[in-house]
Amino acid sequence: KAGVTQTPRYLIKTRGQQVTLSCSPISGHRSVSWYQQTPGQGLQFLFEYFSETQRNKGNFPGRFSGRQFSNSRSEMNVSTLELGDSALYLCASSLGVAGNTEAFFGQGTRLTVV
Amino acid sequence: AQRVTQPEKLLSVFKGAPVELKCNYSYSGSPELFWYVQYSRQRLQLLLRHISRESIKGFTADLNKGETSFHLKKPFAQEEDSAMYYCALRFSGGYNKLIFGAGTRLAVHP
Numbered sequence: 001k002a003g004v005t006q007t008p009r010y011l012i013k014t015r016g017q018q019v020t021l022s023c024s025p026i027s028g029h030r031s032v033s034w035y036q037q038t039p040g041q042g043l044q045f046l047f048e049y050f051s052e053t054q055r056n057k058g059n060f061p062g063r064f065s066g067r068q069f070s071n072s073r074s075e076m077n078v079s080t081l082e083l084g085d086s087a088l089y090l091c092a093s094s095l096g097v098a099g100n101t102e103a104f105f106g107q108g109t110r111l112t113v114v
Numbered sequence: 115a116q117r118v119t120q121p122e123k124l125l126s127v128f129k130g131a132p133v134e135l136k137c138n139y140s141y142s143g144s145p146e147l148f149w150y151v152q153y154s155r156q157r158l159q160l161l162l163r164h165i166s167r168e169s170i171k172g173f174t175a176d177l178n179k180g181e182t183s184f185h186l187k188k189p190f191a192q193e194e195d196s197a198m199y200y201c202a203l204r205f206s207g208g209y210n211k212l213i214f215g216a217g218t219r220l221a222v223h224p
Contacts, residue, residue, distance in 0.1 A: 003157075031210050043200065043214035056211045090158065094210050101146065101210060105158040 002026065004093050004106035012112045018079040021109045023091030025072050031096030032074040033103065034066060037088040046089075049074055050096050081113045116141045118203050120215035127191050128223050135186040135218045137175075137201030146204040147184040148212070149175055153197045161186075161199070171195070191222045 005024040013019050025032050033056075034046040045058040049068035066076040072093075078085055088110050092103040117140045127133055139145060149161040162170045164177040164184060175186045184201060201215040 033210055033212070035212075035214075042216045043212075045211050045213070048210050050209070056209045058211075092210075092212075096210060101204060102160050102163070103210060103212060104160075105150075107157045 004091055004104050006089075006091050006106035006109050008109060009107065010110045010112075012114060013081050014114055015081055015083060017081050018077060019081060019111060020075050020077045021089055021091075021111070023074045023076075023093075023106060025074070025091075025093030026104055029093035029095055029104070030072055031094045032068055032072065033092045033094075034074070034076050035090045035092065036060075037090055037108070038086075043090070046076065078111075083113050086111060086113045116145075116203055116205050116208075116213050118201050118213050118215035120199075120201055120218050122218045123216070124219045124221065126221045126223065129193055130190050133186075133188045133191045133195070133220065133222075135199050135201075135220065137184045137186065137215060139182050139184065139201075139203050141182075141203060141205055143206050144179075147175075147177055148202045148204070149173070149184075149186050150200045150202055150214075151197050152200070158200070191220075193222050193224060196220055196222045 007022045031050045033048040035043050037043045048056040052068045063079045068074045088108045090108045091106045094103045119138045147164045150158050151161045152158045173188045200217045202212040
């Protein structure tokens with residue numbers, strides 16, 4: 001089966017701009033989580049969506065937002081980009097049901113803010 | 115707050131040597147613990163989780179609630195084991211939120 005797909009793979013943006021990243025989960029998976037990966041902070045949880053509802057949120061400023069569509073695809077948006085937002089953004093999908101919590105990760109979107 | 119600690123940034127061993135990657139966690143409840151691995155140029159993937167109690171690619175990990183540890187072990191390291199290893203915790207009420215350790219790079223030399 002097809003894995004988790006993230007687009008685009010690479011992005012270069014200027015400070016102050018906004019960006020939208022996309023994630024298509026594995027077919028049948030209803031939970032999508034987003035993580036930010038940086039050399040200094042490691043992997044940090046951004047938020048999780050399940051059946052179009054955000055059910056968990058990490059400790060990030062309000063400039064980071066997301067949404068999930070009825071087909072479980074998810075997008076995350078970062079507004080007013082800062083240099084420190086440069087990172088690899090990973091999306092993970094899972095069935096989202098109790099007892100089956102394995103998360104499958106995408107290859108990530110590498111965002112560079114200049 | 116929940117936390118996962120991997121004390122070693124780099125673990126360097128020779129082929130055939132035993133390997134132990136350390137992971138300690140802080141959480142007062144009953145956690146669900148995982149080891150994820152990221153090989154060069156590949157995506158992060160699940161290696162094993164404590165509830166399944168299985169051995170994958172020769173690796174095992176036992177949850178020690180008394181010591182709040184979930185160390186990853188392999189008796190004989192192979193060169194193809196060279197990768198980045200992350201310990202992660204999922205806690206009750208956190209849904210699918212994973213808390214990751216900083217990761218340990220395992221380098222297995224011929």
